[in-house]
Amino acid sequence: MSLIISATLSYILFYKYIALFVIAYLAALLLPLPSNTSLLAAGAFASQGYMDIYIVLLVAFLANILGDLTGFIISRLYGKEFLMKIGLKKMMLSKKYTDIEKFIFKNSRMTIFVTRFFGQIGPLVNILAGLSQEISFKRFFIYGSAGEFVYAVGLGLIGYFLGSTWQNLSPVITPIGIGFTIIVIIFVFSKLYTRKSRE
Amino acid sequence: MKSVLKKIITITIIIFVVFLLLIVMIPSSYVAKNNNYSIWKHHLNGRRQPILIEDISRISSWMTFDYINNLFNLPQTYLEQTLNIQDYRYPFLTVGQYAKRKKVPVDTLIENIKTSVREYLSSSTPK
Structure with missing residues (x-):
């Protein structure tokens, strides 16, 4: 088990729901924290009587959606200005960036909902959705909440029902997340490539 | 193409x-x-997971003594007395932290904890 995961699990054992909230919230803000493993473990700890499963699910859901909204709002308010200032104006005006923005807007409901399950790509979508002035806060909130609810409840309950054996699944979770992230990226770029070749 | x-x-x-x-x-x-x-x-049925003997093999350095006590339904002072743990933070410190403080190999400490837990479970009926 990696050092980061071990340290994260220790913090959850020390500080329980506060630690779970902080880890999930910061992970939703693009920090590289093992939120999937944390939620799985917290569900398992609940099955062992160390935590309460209902509070675990509620905290995980709230932390994830608040993290998503924070990323979205900061990106919406300050994103473009910040990126221009650090010299990424050319990238933002490039056709590739515009194509990605159009793709996300065209498929925004599904994109926002599905990427809640992929810890690596969800925060990036939050930022892109915030930068895109065409995706309303209401749409982001509705589909983001729905996705985070399914994710938090699903993964938390998987941990709960696995109990002590959650550690058998833990080494698989991160590679699967990375694998699905790669699939999504390939899918997006293949769509963009197809559209470009049609034009 | x-x-x-x-x-x-x-x-x-x-x-x-x-x-x-x-x-x-x-x-x-x-x-x-x-x-x-x-x-x-x-x-x-809304009950917590039963104590499993195979969970003993899963004891790791990231676990706190408080968690281990809860996992195997041990009395709070059992490991403290059995392993002669003299740390004011007990049971709210991890196995790894205690091993580092006492300058003992963490694997040795984990084995000692496993032995103590096995002895307790074999000598008493878990609740």
Whole structure:
């Protein structure tokens, strides 16, 4: 088990729901924290009587959606200005960036909902959705909440029902997340490539 | 040519997704089978997971003594007395932290904890 995961699990054992909230919230803000493993473990700890499963699910859901909204709002308010200032104006005006923005807007409901399950790509979508002035806060909130609810409840309950054996699944979770992230990226770029070749 | 490329990409993605699903299904079914569904029954009845002897092998350095006590339903002072733990933070410190402070190999400490837990479980009936 990696050092980061071990340290994260220790913090959850020390500080329980506060630690779970902080880890999930910061992970939703693009920090590289093992939120999937944390939620799985917290569900398992609940099955062992160390935590309460209902509070675990509620905290995980709230932390994830608040993290998503924070990323979205900061990106919406300050994103473009910040990126221009650090010299990424050319990238933002490039056709590739515009194509990605159009793709996300065209498929925004599904994109926002599905990427809640992929810890690596969800925060990036939050930022892109915030930068895109065409995706309303209401749409982001509705589909983001729905996705985070399914994710938090699903993964938390998987941990709960696995109990002590959650550690058998833990080494698989991160590679699967990375694998699905790669699939999504390939899918997006293949769509963009197809559209470009049609034009 | 471009439609062929598109088909290749689509087929590659489908194969990859199926492969990943198999990776999830195989260990999950192994885990479920080994549990014999008794743990699921406990959860459905709203009870905490029963104490499992095989959980002893899962004791790790990231676990706190408080958690280990809870996991095996040990009296709070059992490990403190058995292992002669003299740390004011007990039981709210991890096995790794205690091993580092006492300058003992963490694997040795973990084995001692496992032995103590086995002795307790074999000498008393878990609640």
